Amino acid sequence: MVSAREAHAQAQPGDSVIGWKLDRQQRSELLTRFPPSYGEPVADHITLRSRVAGDSALPEENRGEIIGRSDDGQGVEAMVVRIDGTTERPDGRTYHITWSLQAGRHARESNDVIAQCDWQPIDPPVVVTLHPASFASA
Numbered sequence: 837m838v839s840a841r842e843a844h845a846q847a848q849p850g851d852s853v854i855g856w857k858l859d860r861q862q863r864s865e866l867l868t869r870f871p872p873s874y875g876e877p878v879a880d881h882i883t884l885r886s887r888v889a890g891d892s893a894l895p896e897e898n899r900g901e902i903i904g905r906s907d908d909g910q911g912v913e914a915m916v917v918r919i920d921g922t923t924e925r926p927d928g929r930t931y932h933i934t935w936s937l938q939a940g941r942h943a944r945e946s947n948d949v950i951a952q953c954d955w956q957p958i959d960p961p962v963v964v965t966l967h968p969a970s971f972a973s974a
Contacts, residue, residue, distance in 0.1 A: 837896035837968060840884055840919065844926040850889035853973050856882045856900070856919075856966035858933065866964070870905070872936030873913045878943055879935055882917055882966065884925065886973055894968035900931070902962040904955035906946075911938025914946040916955045917964070 838846065843854060858866070863879050872879070884895055897920050904916035904923075913935040916923055923931050930950045934943040 840895040847888035847892040906955035911941040
C-alpha cells in the first residue's frame, strides 16, 4: 500500500474504483447516529479514484473523520470526510460518503451537491475506521 496521493497518481485506466470501504459494524452505528434523509441508505465507501485497473495500489490510510454533511433537499445526502488532514482528493474533488439517495438519484451526484450546496460542520468530528479496497464501479 502507498499514500492516497501515490495510489491516485499510479493507478492505470480500468473499470474499478479504489478507495476505502466503511467498517461494517461501524456503518450500522453511524446510520443509527445519523439517520438517512432519503429512502435508500448508501453509507458504503469513500472513492479515491474511479475508472482504474483492479490491481491498482491501495491507499494506506485507514482512518478518517466525518466532519460535515451536505444535502440538496432533493434526494442526495453526503457526509464530508477528512483523510490524512484534508477533505480534498488529489483530483480536487471532496472526500465524502454518499449517505442516502432518493429514488432516481445517483451516488455520483454527491460531489456536485457538496460543491453547489456547501456543507454544515459536524462538531465534534466522528472518527471512522476505513478499509482500503478496490471495488466495482457502480
